[in-house]
Amino acid sequence: xxxxxxxxxxxxxxxxxxxxxxxxxxxxxxxxxxxxxxxxxxxxxxxxxxxxxxxxxxxxxxxxxxxxxxxxxxxxxxxxxxxxxxxxxxxxxxxxxxxxxxxxxxxxxxxxxxxxxxxxxxxxxxxxxxxxxxxxxxxxxxxxxxxxxxxxxxxxxxxxxxxxxxxxxxxxxxxxxxxxxxxxx
Ligand SMILES: [Zn+2]
Numbered sequence: 540x541x542x543x544x545x546x547x548x549x550x551x552x553x554x555x556x557x558x559x560x561x562x563x564x565x566x567x568x569x570x571x572x573x574x575x576x577x578x579x580x581x582x583x584x585x586x587x588x589x590x591x592x593x594x595x596x597x598x599x600x601x602x603x604x605x606x607x608x609x610x611x612x613x614x615x616x617x618x619x620x621x622x623x624x625x626x627x628x629x630x631x632x633x634x635x636x637x638x639x640x641x642x643x644x645x646x647x648x649x650x651x652x653x654x655x656x657x658x659x660x661x662x663x664x665x666x667x668x669x670x671x672x673x674x675x676x677x678x679x680x681x682x683x684x685x686x687x688x689x690x691x692x693x694x695x696x697x698x699x700x701x702x703x704x705x706x707x708x709x710x711x712x713x714x715x716x717x718x719x720x721x722x723x724x
Pocket of ligand 1: 680681684690
């Protein structure tokens, strides 16, 4: 089915699932309207959320366009990539006066990295495809979690002190993520 919002034509599906409340998601570039079984008024639900849908759609178009300009390339062999991340961690640890307890690499399907409350960092091995500045951005983000664990206002304030251009970086990361998903999953 197709939905027209302002200048955009958006493909969508209505999916019935055993959920309590209706919700929206974009999956593989396609809008899904997930509604409880027997839900009558999907149209009204869509209508109520047109701004959200439009913004998400535009964002996705931007990500896909940017991904089209990029290629996945391993510039380093795996051991060198690990050393690179480790050296960035060392440097930023000193800058932020924090200390990591453990650092591992894993292939992950959902995120670039994670930080546990016991100071253990996990980095996604797919980061090997990223340019150095984005690798550093991810490391910085994870190390900041040793100062502020939650993604709250204080946390994003700290990110923006160092990266006023963070939205640009987030868009770049989303474009690489799009390519990785398309290539491997
Ligand atoms: Zn985080």
